Amino acid sequence: MPNGTWILGDLFEKDYGHSSSVKNLWETKWKMPCKMGVYPFHDGKYEDFEPIFNDLISKDLKDPYCDEYTNAFIPTTKRLVKEADDFASKDVEKAKSIYLRANAVYRLARFTYISSPLKEQVFEEQKEVYLRGSKLWENPVEDIIIPHRHAANDDGAKIPVYLRKPSGPGPFPTILLITGLDGHRPDNTERTTEHLKRGWATVICDIPGTTVDCPANRRDPLSPDRLFSSILEWIGENKDLDEKKVIAWGLSAGGYYAIRLAHTHRDNLLGSVGQGAGTHHFIGREWLSQLAKHEYPFGMERAYTAKYGYASFEEMKEKCQDGFSLVSGKGEGVAVMGLGMKSCRLLLVNGVLDGLMPLEDSILAAEFGSPKEMRFVTGRMHMGYPEANGTVYPWMEGVMGTMS
Numbered sequence: 095m096p097n098g099t100w101i102l103g104d105l106f107e108k109d110y111g112h113s114s115s116v117k118n119l120w121e122t123k124w125k126m127p128c129k130m131g132v133y134p135f136h137d138g139k140y141e142d143f144e145p146i147f148n149d150l151i152s153k154d155l156k157d158p159y160c161d162e163y164t165n166a167f168i169p170t171t172k173r174l175v176k177e178a179d180d181f182a183s184k185d186v187e188k189a190k191s192i193y194l195r196a197n198a199v200y201r202l203a204r205f206t207y208i209s210s211p212l213k214e215q216v217f218e219e220q221k222e223v224y225l226r227g228s229k230l231w232e233n234p235v236e237d238i239i240i241p242h243r244h245a246a247n248d249d250g251a252k253i254p255v256y257l258r259k260p261s262g263p264g265p266f267p268t269i270l271l272i273t274g275l276d277g278h279r280p281d282n283t284e285r286t287t288e289h290l291k292r293g294w295a296t297v298i299c300d301i302p303g304t305t306v307d308c309p310a311n312r313r314d315p316l317s318p319d320r321l322f323s324s325i326l327e328w329i330g331e332n333k334d335l336d337e338k339k340v341i342a343w344g345l346s347a348g349g350y351y352a353i354r355l356a357h358t359h360r361d362n363l364l365g366s367v368g369q370g371a372g373t374h375h376f377i378g379r380e381w382l383s384q385l386a387k388h389e390y391p392f393g394m395e396r397a398y399t400a401k402y403g404y405a406s407f408e409e410m411k412e413k414c415q416d417g418f419s420l421v422s423g424k425g426e427g428v429a430v431m432g433l434g435m436k437s438c439r440l441l442l443v444n445g446v447l448d449g450l451m452p453l454e455d456s457i458l459a460a461e462f463g464s465p466k467e468m469r470f471v472t473g474r475m476h477m478g479y480p481e482a483n484g485t486v487y488p489w490m491e492g493v494m495g496t497m498s
Contacts, residue, residue, distance in 0.1 A: 101446065101453045109387040110449075116155050116163075119391055120147045133479065134205065134276070134391075137283060138198025142170055146199075158205065158392045161212045167203035168216070171196050175223055186230050193227025197280055200224075206276045206390075207397035208305055217278070217305065224280035233258055233290055240328045242309050244320040250309025253324055254279070258286040259295035264334035266295040267341075267494050270325065272355075273300050274346030274370075275397060279307075292491065295335055299325060301348050303401035313403040315418045315428045318351050319358045326362045341490050342366040346477060347401075349442075349451070350376075353459065354420060356437040357430040365439035365493040367486055370477035372451040373431060373459055374421040377414040381452055382407075388449025389475050421458060431462040441467045441489050443482050445474030 100106045112119040128135045128143050135143065150166050157163065174196035181189035200220035204213040221237075228235040240253040256279045259266055269289050271282060279298045286296045302321070303312030310317035330337035341364050344352025349371025356366035375381050386393040395407040402418070404410040416424045421432040442456040453470060460466050469485040471478035478485075 102449060105388075105447060105449065106384055107387070110389055113386055113390065113393045114156055116147065116158070117151045120151060123389070123391065134201060135198055136281075137194035138202075139195050142174065142195055142199055143202070146170060146202075159207070159209050159396060161210060164203050164210075164212050164216060167199050171199045171203065171216075171219070171223075174199060178223075178227060182230065190227060190230050193223060193230070194283065197224045197227070197283075201277075201281055206392050206394075207400060209396065209400060214306055220280055233261060235286070240324060242321070242324045243327065244323045245309065246320060247314050247317065248311045249314075249317055249320060253299065253309055253321065254307045255325065256280075256282075256298040257295065258290070258298075259334050260290050260293055264295070265332075265336035266293060266334060267339035268295045268297060268329060268335045268337075269490070270322075270329070270340055270342045271296055271298045272342060272344040272348035272351050273298065273304070274344075274348045275301075275304055275394075275401065277345060278305055288487065292487075292494075294494070297325065297329065297335070301351055303403060304347070312401065315423060315425055318354060319427075322351075322355050322359055326359060337362070339364060339494055341493060343486070343490075344368050344371060346370040346451070347372070350418075350420070353437075353440065353442075354430055356440045357435040357463065360436060360438040363438045365441065365490070366437070367441045367443065367490070368456070368459075369443045369482060369486065370448060370451050371442060371444070371456060373455040374415065374419045375452045375455050375458070376450070377402075377410075377418055379411045379415070382411045382414075385450070390450055394450075421462070431459060434463050437464045437466075439467065439493060440464070441469070441486070443469050443471075443478050443485055445471045445476060445478040445482075447474060448476045448478075450476045 112123050129140045146166050155163055174192055178189045178192035200216055204216040208214055208217050225237055236257040238255050238257050240255055242249055242251050242253050245251055278300055282298055289296045300308040302308050302310035302317055310321040329335045342352045342355050349368035352366045353368040353371055399407045399410050402410055402414055420430055423429040444453055444456055446453055471481045
């Protein structure tokens with residue numbers, strides 16, 4: 095920063111001490127969220143995870159990217175899936191609960207980044223089991239392939255999305271939910287359920303560079319513009335979805351894309367939410383040099399390097415800000431904020447003590463283009479949980495109401 099000080103203060107250089115030890119991670123950071131059933135253990139049960147982490151700790155495992163880490167979860171996923179399948183024909187409510195428990199264990203098995211053939215296999219199984227379980231719901235999830243009509247520059251031809259919509263005839267107001275670095279399409283049951291309560295449909299898409307599914311070229315900073323053009327056109331053609339009532343909601347790494355989308359496709363959206371979002375500093379050398387110390391469960395260097403398609407983390411630190419910054423990106427059309435483009439209504443939400451996406455990145459957005467709306471939660475880290483949703487849902491309700 096210009097004066098050498100970040101909002102994090104002393105925490106900017108503090109090592110939280112868990113990124114290189116599963117034992118420290120479990121005992122100092124994850125055990126309590128697991129007991130509470132909150133991120134990343136939502137839909138799960140402590141009794142499923144405790145023996146897995148005890149086993150990992152006994153082996154003194156330090157690398158979550160290795161197959162040994164992932165293999166530790168697989169017997170539990172197999173057991174839970176079998177139990178759920180057995181109950182599906184005789185106790186639907188119990189089966190639904192167990193399928194979701196299995197989904198949570200699959201999620202942790204392929205955490206934090208789908209970086210190996212085994213993690214890819216686990217992700218494929220997670221999707222299959224999740225969709226199987228959702229067929230038991232009153233409003234199931236639909237697995238849909240959208241043709242990528244705007245594909246170019248090595249984009250893939252197909253866009254996988256999940257659709258969950260209310261009962262009855264549409265068209266329904268729609269939330270375009272944009273996932274993050276480690277949360278993908280099957281990880282959003284709670285959010286889609288909240289949307290159903292409000293009469294909204296949800297379209298869920300993954301972001302470039304994070305799964306084997308997203309077709310957008312991870313090295314091209316303009317590929318998300320093409321991706322969302324194809325998705326929004328499809329929404330406009332779907333009789334169940336109201337193209338005049340669409341709000342984008344980007345989560346964590348997906349928040350960057352929600353902010354970009356608010357500028358590039360402002361005429362297609364009522365509003366957009368960037369929660370835990372980065373815009374500029376988060377991919378700068380100074381911030382990246384301390385990232386491994388902060389609150390993220392595992393070191394992010396390998397995940398970030400793969401997501402953005404660089405050969406090494408050092409190369410990423412050198413080039414990523416010039417390539418992808420919404421403020422100073424050097425390619426034509428990259429710096430949508432720095433160019434002063436107008437946006438649709440844009441809400442930025444985060445915790446003041448976020449060590450993954452600096453709060454400075456949200457504040458920076460206020461310096462450019464259209465006025466922004468913001469809510470920052472004192473004393474909370476990444477995403478501003480648990481209070482953040484108390485801001486997001488009322489804001490979206492108000493924005494949807496402007497067109498009623």
